[in-house]
Amino acid sequence: MPELPETETIARDLHASVAGRTVAKVTVARPDVLREVGERAFRRRLRGVGIVGSWRRAKLIVTDLSTRDRLVVQPRFTGALIVDDGTLDPALLAYSTIRLVLDDGRSIHYCDVRRLGTVALMNETRFEEYSAALGIEPLDSTFTASQLSGVLRVSNQPVKKVLMDQRRIAGIGNIYANEALWRAGIDPSRAAGTIAAGEAALLRDSIVAVLEESIAARGTSFRDYRDAKGQRGGFAAKLQVYGREGQPCVRCGSRLVGTHAIDGRATVFCARCQS
DNA sequence: CGCCACACCTGACGGC
DNA sequence: TGCCGTCAGGTGTGGC
Missing domain, CATH: 1.10.8.50 (Helicase, Ruva Protein; domain 3)
Structure with missing residues (x-):
């Protein structure tokens, strides 16, 4: 999977590209990548919601939403979070499992050939609990x-x-x-x-x-x-x-x-x- | 609790 | 050519 540097790169790109946008529509092509929520709740809790920003924790790409929910993507071996402005390589698009259509017409796709990666929606409390079980960040100043x-x-x-x-x-x-x-x-x-x-x-x-x-x-x-x-x-x-x-x-x-x-x-x- | 096997998936590649 | 076994940036669970 994307390890720390790859996940950091994705999170930075995603933040620069989609922070401030709104999710207009949600498509779930492969519900087996979802965790913590079912397909219906996933769509309901994302539709019409604002994207505050994206960042990295461990090998996770975390996206803060205006509802205070967090979209938590774990790409594992072959997952990728890709912003499509209409020019995305069809070979990548073929493995899209989840699509968030934005208010400006672009889409965020979670693509994953093997589908060992996961997409979860967590409230703040649940995310804090999940994150608390993870170890120290090696790029933090406390990693001495x-x-x-x-x-x-x-x-x-x-x-x-x-x-x-x-x-x-x-x-x-x-x-x-x-x-x-x-x-x-x-x-x-x-x-x-x-x-x-x-x-x-x-x-x-x-x-x-x-x-x-x-x-x-x-x-x-x-x-x-x-x-x-x-x-x-x-x-x-x-x-x-x-x-x-x-x-x-x-x-x-x-x-x-x-x-x-x-x-x-x-x-x-x-x-x-x-x- | 620690440790291990196994499950979750698909595709690429090498051997026969 | 095609079939089969093996391997791939990972994690979570259940058994002992």
Whole structure:
């Protein structure tokens, strides 16, 4: 799915593009993506409602509505929130599951090939409850070396799995966990509790740097990801381990190793410079 | 509570 | 060519 940088890109684009508009009409082509509300309530609670603005929490795109409801989109693997001014690629439009027609004639589509992603409508209380179960934002000033060190210290799980646990740290997925661990020189399978304070500090800086660099490049389109304009992100060309199994480590030249031993997810790392 | 298997979906690709 | 197994930026649940 869109991880933090991709979700951030979508939320920023959406905010710039549709804040202040009104939802004129709602179409639900694939009700199985809906969560928290049924199709009828979803349409009723959105029709005629104002869009205040959009922002990101974890890997969610949150849109505040004039009713104080929040539209919460979780793209998971293949979801995309795209604003169509009439020129959208028909190949993307074919997978539209939900369409919000705006008062200016444009539409917001939630497109999703696999439909593992979700679209929910929550009132403020419900959203706060949901958000409270998610971990710290890695781009928040409170995400410090000692904060990360504290999170890692209490776990015996592989450090990569801890980085991807949304209840502990919100927004890091498989691509950026692999990239940050390579940058920090830490073996992804190491028990989190064995990470020393100095290593945690390096890992914190690596996480923040890779996320910020990716946001600057508008995210990673390894395969499906598209931004709110239906465009690809530019960070795939800058990936140093993810998708590079068998290729030389750009730091030491050693062959990068691939495994599925950690939580069944694709892990790529350099056995020589990550320990 | 922790851990694990599995469910949710479709499409692309490689092997036979 | 076509069929089958495997894999893919993720999360939630139910069983032990």
